[in-house]
Amino acid sequence: MVLAVHLYKRLMRKGRVISLLALASVPGFVYWLAGFDSDPADQGALYSDIITNVGYTYAIAVLILTVATLREERDGGTLPYIYMRPIPRVTLAIWSIIAGIAAALTIAVGGWLATVLATLAVGADLPMTLPGLSLFVAAAVGYAAIFVPLGYLVPRSLLVGLGYIIVIESILAEVVTGLAQFSIWRISVSIYADLATVLGDEAIEALGSVSPGVGGGVLKLTAALVVGLITLTLALQRRDVL
Amino acid sequence: MTDQVIFDRGYRTYDGPRAGPSGARKAVFKEGLRRVLGLGRKARKKIFPWSLITIAVIAAAVFVGIHWAIGDIAESVGEGVPSYGGLFDFYSAISLLFIAFAAPQLLIPDRTKGVLSVYFSRPLTVDGYLSSKVAAFAALIGAFYIVPQLVLHIGLSLISDGGFIPYLTDNLDILWKVPLTTLAFVAIHGALVFPLSAVINRTGIAAAAFLGVLTAGSGIAARVAEASFPGARWVSLLALDQHPRIIRDHFFGDTVDYPAEIAGFEVWMSVVVIAVLVLVAVVFVRQRYRRLA
Amino acid sequence: MTDTVTTTALSKWFGPKVAVSEVTIGFGPGVTGLLGPNGAGKTTLMRVVAGLQRPSQGEVSVLGENPRKTPAIYKKMALVPEDEAIYERLTARQFITLAARLARVSDPEGNTQRVLETVDLVDSAHRRLAGFSKGMRQRAKVAAALVSDPEILLLDEPLNGADPVQRAALIKLFEELGTAGRTIIVSSHVLAEVERMAGRVVAMVDGRLAAVGSVETIRGAMTDRPRQMFVECSDPRALAGGLIETEGVVGLQVSEGQLRIEASDAGAVALAMPALAVERGVSITRLEPSDESLESVFRYLVDTR
Numbered sequence: 001m002v003l004a005v006h007l008y009k010r011l012m013r014k015g016r017v018i019s020l021l022a023l024a025s026v027p028g029f030v031y032w033l034a035g036f037d038s039d040p041a042d043q044g045a046l047y048s049d050i051i052t053n054v055g056y057t058y059a060i061a062v063l064i065l066t067v068a069t070l071r072e073e074r075d076g077g078t079l080p081y082i083y084m085r086p087i088p089r090v091t092l093a094i095w096s097i098i099a100g101i102a103a104a105l106t107i108a109v110g111g112w113l114a115t116v117l118a119t120l121a122v123g124a125d126l127p128m129t130l131p132g133l134s135l136f137v138a139a140a141v142g143y144a145a146i147f148v149p150l151g152y153l154v155p156r157s158l159l160v161g162l163g164y165i166i167v168i169e170s171i172l173a174e175v176v177t178g179l180a181q182f183s184i185w186r187i188s189v190s191i192y193a194d195l196a197t198v199l200g201d202e203a204i205e206a207l208g209s210v211s212p213g214v215g216g217g218v219l220k221l222t223a224a225l226v227v228g229l230i231t232l233t234l235a236l237q238r239r240d241v242l
Numbered sequence: 243m244t245d246q247v248i249f250d251r252g253y254r255t256y257d258g259p260r261a262g263p264s265g266a267r268k269a270v271f272k273e274g275l276r277r278v279l280g281l282g283r284k285a286r287k288k289i290f291p292w293s294l295i296t297i298a299v300i301a302a303a304v305f306v307g308i309h310w311a312i313g314d315i316a317e318s319v320g321e322g323v324p325s326y327g328g329l330f331d332f333y334s335a336i337s338l339l340f341i342a343f344a345a346p347q348l349l350i351p352d353r354t355k356g357v358l359s360v361y362f363s364r365p366l367t368v369d370g371y372l373s374s375k376v377a378a379f380a381a382l383i384g385a386f387y388i389v390p391q392l393v394l395h396i397g398l399s400l401i402s403d404g405g406f407i408p409y410l411t412d413n414l415d416i417l418w419k420v421p422l423t424t425l426a427f428v429a430i431h432g433a434l435v436f437p438l439s440a441v442i443n444r445t446g447i448a449a450a451a452f453l454g455v456l457t458a459g460s461g462i463a464a465r466v467a468e469a470s471f472p473g474a475r476w477v478s479l480l481a482l483d484q485h486p487r488i489i490r491d492h493f494f495g496d497t498v499d500y501p502a503e504i505a506g507f508e509v510w511m512s513v514v515v516i517a518v519l520v521l522v523a524v525v526f527v528r529q530r531y532r533r534l535a
Numbered sequence: 536m537t538d539t540v541t542t543t544a545l546s547k548w549f550g551p552k553v554a555v556s557e558v559t560i561g562f563g564p565g566v567t568g569l570l571g572p573n574g575a576g577k578t579t580l581m582r583v584v585a586g587l588q589r590p591s592q593g594e595v596s597v598l599g600e601n602p603r604k605t606p607a608i609y610k611k612m613a614l615v616p617e618d619e620a621i622y623e624r625l626t627a628r629q630f631i632t633l634a635a636r637l638a639r640v641s642d643p644e645g646n647t648q649r650v651l652e653t654v655d656l657v658d659s660a661h662r663r664l665a666g667f668s669k670g671m672r673q674r675a676k677v678a679a680a681l682v683s684d685p686e687i688l689l690l691d692e693p694l695n696g697a698d699p700v701q702r703a704a705l706i707k708l709f710e711e712l713g714t715a716g717r718t719i720i721v722s723s724h725v726l727a728e729v730e731r732m733a734g735r736v737v738a739m740v741d742g743r744l745a746a747v748g749s750v751e752t753i754r755g756a757m758t759d760r761p762r763q764m765f766v767e768c769s770d771p772r773a774l775a776g777g778l779i780e781t782e783g784v785v786g787l788q789v790s791e792g793q794l795r796i797e798a799s800d801a802g803a804v805a806l807a808m809p810a811l812a813v814e815r816g817v818s819i820t821r822l823e824p825s826d827e828s829l830e831s832v833f834r835y836l837v838d839t840r
Contacts, residue, residue: 084612
């Protein structure tokens with residue numbers, strides 16, 4: 001727990017949090033701008049279209065944050081202070097991923113609250129924003145599960161992560177239907193889609209070939225967490241720290 | 243009283259030719275190319291840039307193959323197989339990744355490793371240093387865009403029913419349209435990524451910030467272009483990535499309607515936006531490096 | 536005494552570069568100095584012993600365990616790394632308390648105060664590490680290592696950046712810890728200080744062990760090199776005249792009031808000296824070996840590789 005708190009505090013530096021919250025709030029900002037002119041009957045669909053498509057800015061914010069969880073310790077040369085502790089490697093891995101998830105969830109809540117404020121500002125129904133939280137939370141958990149280990153393992157982890165989001169999730173997953181099942185964003189959208197009362201056309205498109213479903217989405221995210229945990233544990237056990 | 247003796251330990255001054263400021267600029271330019279492409283460095287430093295370059299070139303070759311398979315170039319273009327204009331769109335995501343990788347590599351390591359003072363102790367001014375970095379960026383990104391286009395052009399010339407030379411002479415306009423479109427892409431992306439790389443000290447964060455700003459701008463502009471609040475149409479200009487595409491469409495024919503076009507702006511507005519952004523970027527980066535030097 | 540840290544045929548390479556080559560060594564209670572020129576492999580050896588890097592070949596054992604497989608061993612082992620990496624945003628107290636908590640020390644705050652007093656950082660404990668000088672950061676790192684009261688302490692260039700007063704205090708601390716039965720392995724380039732605090736020296740050159748033992752025993756083992764002796768006397772020429780015929784004398788250098796002797800058998804020369812001095816009417820005011828310093832031993836070890 002001490003480790004998770006330490007890593008979380010290190011991630012939540014003021015300047016970083018402000019800029020990442022700004023990035024995560026772009027969907028809310030866009031909804032605020034677009035929502036003024038929208039028909040009240042279309043607000044729900046518009047909200048869903050925006051958070052599922054413009055929400056990639058939030059994905060980038062979560063990437064930047066979670067990849068830094070152990071990467072900064074490694075690059076900064078402070079990893080020995082964490083590694084040389086009487087803590088089993090699997091425990092080290094668990095707390096590191098928890099710290100990444102906690103940091104990502106902080107941004108998730110911020111991004112979601114931006115959409116809530118925007119909804120209030122345009123005078124739309126607040127309840128439609130509640131399922132939106134599931135999208136932000138699911139993405140936070142899913143991206144942390146893969147990007148915390150990625151940050152530890154790979155020197156250019158941010159670029160690789162951007163490649164995953166932009167090339168694999170945005171482009172290849174549309175073309176290669178099998179890949180869509182491995183897209184954290186689409187999995188998160190599938191959870192949201194199951195809970196939302198209204199879905200716009202663009203939100204349905206964002207799903208791709210993934211079917212809406214909370215159960216399936218949670219299962220896939222759990223699998224991602226398990227794979228991430230195993231990968232990070234093995235890396236901590238086998239790779240040189242310095 | 244002992245005599246003073248200076249022992250010759252073999253130190254020799256340099257008597258060879260001195261390249262001067264232009265030599266220093268050339269050296270910075272060459273070092274920039276080598277650093278981004280991983281030349282003279284370990285194999286793993288080459289993986290990322292060269293895999294992106296390979297994908298872009300292979301894509302062009304694949305399209306030549308598809309054009310050839312269909313048989314008639316005009317017909318295949320009609321069926322949606324990308325030609326010159328469409329090729330810019332096809333590998334846009336890869337090119338954005340390449341740009342996001344290249345520009346921070348050009349600027350950031352010199353600052354973070356503390357070698358900026360070494361550069362400026364040479365006959366190199368801030369302007370000389372920055373112009374060399376910009377030249378390296380332009381050469382890299384320009385080549386990234388142009389080489390696949392060249393592969394496509396030569397490929398289509400080879401498979402053209404009319405013959406190689408007739409196809410080339412009939413399509414001479416490609417020789418200025420593609421470079422001008424490339425210039426638009428290089429300029430807008432450079433104008434965004436260079437200022438970010440000038441202030442952010444981690445290459446990955448600068449790359450993510452570049453992509454984040456592009457994504458955010460596009461997202462905002464796409465939704466707001468047709469809104470009716472005052473100034474809404476000007477918000478449509480925020481989708482920075484659309485401007486070189488609008489210029490591309492002006493040369494190669496319309497594809498989709500971009501937010502600025504939906505908002506009623508003409509192509510010259512895109513040129514103005516690019517020019518203004520480039521100017522602002524130049525001033526900003528110059529100021530920043532003058533403070534650092 | 537049983538060795539607490541042992542390496543067996545330990546090698547570590549990074550691609551084509553062999554940093555440590557077939558090192559078999561044991562470290563026991565007390566202070567052991569780890570010496571070597573830049574690139575000798577000292578830091579790599581420490582990192583492998585600390586479990587931060589895997590051996591490419593061979594084994595490491597710390598209190599009978601492999602540190603990479605048994606993280607529990609870190610309750611008894613700590614490292615003060617050479618590089619300056621530290622949590623700059625934390626205060627010294629926060630940094631040391633964090634180290635204590637991560638090491639699962641009971642009463643982290645109390646132990647933090649204890650080690651802050653030990654390294655004399657109490658007055659600066661509330662300040663952020665970013666504002667610390669190099670020497671103060673070193674002391675903070677030492678404190679963070681000591682807070683868990685480790686049985687084994689690895690110190691990689693711990694005196695870097697410390698001023699003379701701080702150096703003396705740290706050396707005294709390491710000596711006390713060694714005397715108390717802890718295993719202290721300290722690497723340093725400051726040979727005079729290693730000579731002061733380390734009863735045993737391990738010299739490495741080019742990744743290999745060059746010598747192990749006390750300074751005197753290492754010097755004694757260098758039988759292929761004549762010993763150097765320094766004599767201050769009333770008539771060096773007269774003494775030299777007698778010594779030149781003495782067996783075991785290889786070379787003589789006479790200057791005003793001083794005589795430098797190179798001897799293949801220093802013992803025999805030392806035995807013969809008094810009789811010669813009496814015979815020639817020479818009074819000797821000083822006689823001592825001039826190449827038994829760690830510096831000259833070290834230089835010899837490096838030069839002969």
